[in-house]
Amino acid sequence: MYYIHTISSISNQDSFRNENVYASLREFDAENDVVAPDYKEFIPRNSLRRLSPILRMGLTCAMECKNVIGKDFDSIVVGTALGCLKDTEKFLNTFITSTSDFLSPTAFIQSTHNTIGGQISLGLNNHAYNMTHTQNNLSFEVSLIDAILCINDGKKNVLVGAAEEKIDFLELVQPNLISADYPLASGASFFAISGEQQNSKVAIQAVDTNFRSKNVEKEILAFLTKEKIDLKEIDLLLTSGTELNSTTFSNKNINYMNFTGLHFSTSAFATHIAHDFLNNNDAKFALVVNDLCKGNLGLTLLKKG
Amino acid sequence: MSDLKQTLKEQIIEQLNLEDLTPADIQDDAPLFGEGLGLDSIDALEFIVLLEQNYGIKIADPSEGKDIFQSVNSLAEYIEKNNKT
Numbered sequence: 001m002y003y004i005h006t007i008s009s010i011s012n013q014d015s016f017r018n019e020n021v022y023a024s025l026r027e028f029d030a031e032n033d034v035v036a037p038d039y040k041e042f043i044p045r046n047s048l049r050r051l052s053p054i055l056r057m058g059l060t061c062a063m064e065c066k067n068v069i070g071k072d073f074d075s076i077v078v079g080t081a082l083g084c085l086k087d088t089e090k091f092l093n094t095f096i097t098s099t100s101d102f103l104s105p106t107a108f109i110q111s112t113h114n115t116i117g118g119q120i121s122l123g124l125n126n127h128a129y130n131m132t133h134t135q136n137n138l139s140f141e142v143s144l145i146d147a148i149l150c151i152n153d154g155k156k157n158v159l160v161g162a163a164e165e166k167i168d169f170l171e172l173v174q175p176n177l178i179s180a181d182y183p184l185a186s187g188a189s190f191f192a193i194s195g196e197q198q199n200s201k202v203a204i205q206a207v208d209t210n211f212r213s214k215n216v217e218k219e220i221l222a223f224l225t226k227e228k229i230d231l232k233e234i235d236l237l238l239t240s241g242t243e244l245n246s247t248t249f250s251n252k253n254i255n256y257m258n259f260t261g262l263h264f265s266t267s268a269f270a271t272h273i274a275h276d277f278l279n280n281n282d283a284k285f286a287l288v289v290n291d292l293c294k295g296n297l298g299l300t301l302l303k304k305g
Numbered sequence: 306m307s308d309l310k311q312t313l314k315e316q317i318i319e320q321l322n323l324e325d326l327t328p329a330d331i332q333d334d335a336p337l338f339g340e341g342l343g344l345d346s347i348d349a350l351e352f353i354v355l356l357e358q359n360y361g362i363k364i365a366d367p368s369e370g371k372d373i374f375q376s377v378n379s380l381a382e383y384i385e386k387n388n389k390t
Contacts, residue, residue: 098358
């Protein structure tokens with residue numbers, strides 16, 4: 001078991017420092033990107049001025065996790081599908097339009113995907129293992145698997161999470177990027193996990209990824225069989241709008257995309273919802289099903305106790 | 306010269322994303338790095354870009370930067386002498 005000790009999310013929902021995100025879910029608010037805290041409380045002003053929204057969200061969530069558990073992380077694992085889009089766009093625009101020999105270094109430096117992990121490392125003054133995974137809609141699940149491997153390898157305190165940011169340009173290319181039709185969004189969710197239970201009530205039992213998924217229903221059932229759990233034992237099924245046979249999959253279920261909006265790491269926030277559901281209800285198992293991009297299936301099983 | 310200093314302050318605020326500052330907050334003779342505005346080495350690179358883009362000035366010898374970027378006064382003096390736009 002991989003115990004969740006704290007979670008910090010910044011999303012379209014009122015999720016930051018919210019003990020029960022599941023209970024306070026509301027319809028996606030297209031007027032606002034994210035409900036953000038005052039970043040100045042977390043990030044020194046001189047650093048904050050350079051940081052794009054994805055870096056502000058990621059660093060703030062990471063700092064909040066560190067503040068809550070009060071220990072240094074010995075591994076930092078970040079998932080992001082599209083990375084630091086605002087800085088990438090700024091850098092490329094300057095690259096195309098500038099007539100001078102020099103280009104602004106900040107946007108270039110901060111345009112790479114692993115800037116999020118790097119800024120977390122700098123912000124927390126943490127020189128431990130630092131890894132970024134970019135695997136389309138399964139970036140978070142792959143990061144979770146890496147985090148689990150770190151724990152299996154003896155790491156005691158792992159920070160794992162995912163972050164994405166939207167830019168206006170994405171709206172133009174959305175139909176070519178993904179078939180799912182939800183409003184674009186931004187968000188970040190980070191988890192402090194370890195192999196020791198301590199005061200944790202909810203754990204990640206198993207994570208699975210399949211990049212050649214052909215039959216989601218069969219693959220879910222095979223995953224549960226492997227975990228020795230009957231489908232009926234799943235108290236909450238969180239899906240990315242997955243079409244499931246309602247007779248077979250009669251479990252209580254929600255389409256988390258209706259609350260997160262569209263980005264490629266929404267399953268990280270769904271895992272936060274699943275955690276809070278188990279933590280605050282008489283329930284034992286929750287399963288996050290992520291097939292946002294057809295053919296890529298991520299399954300994350302959470303267990304209470 | 307005073308117009309140039311005012312313009313420079315506006316350009317510095319924009320280029321370095323000093324979103325909480327106004328030109329009036331930047332003293333002409335205050336150090337830009339260290340204890341002054343607290344700028345760092347990445348900002349020094351941004352200054353090099355600012356000078357090239359806005360004034361056509363290329364700093365050939367990076368060691369000159371320390372003196373040129375000391376304050377708004379030193380920047381303005383250097384631009385007055387070397388402006389190619």
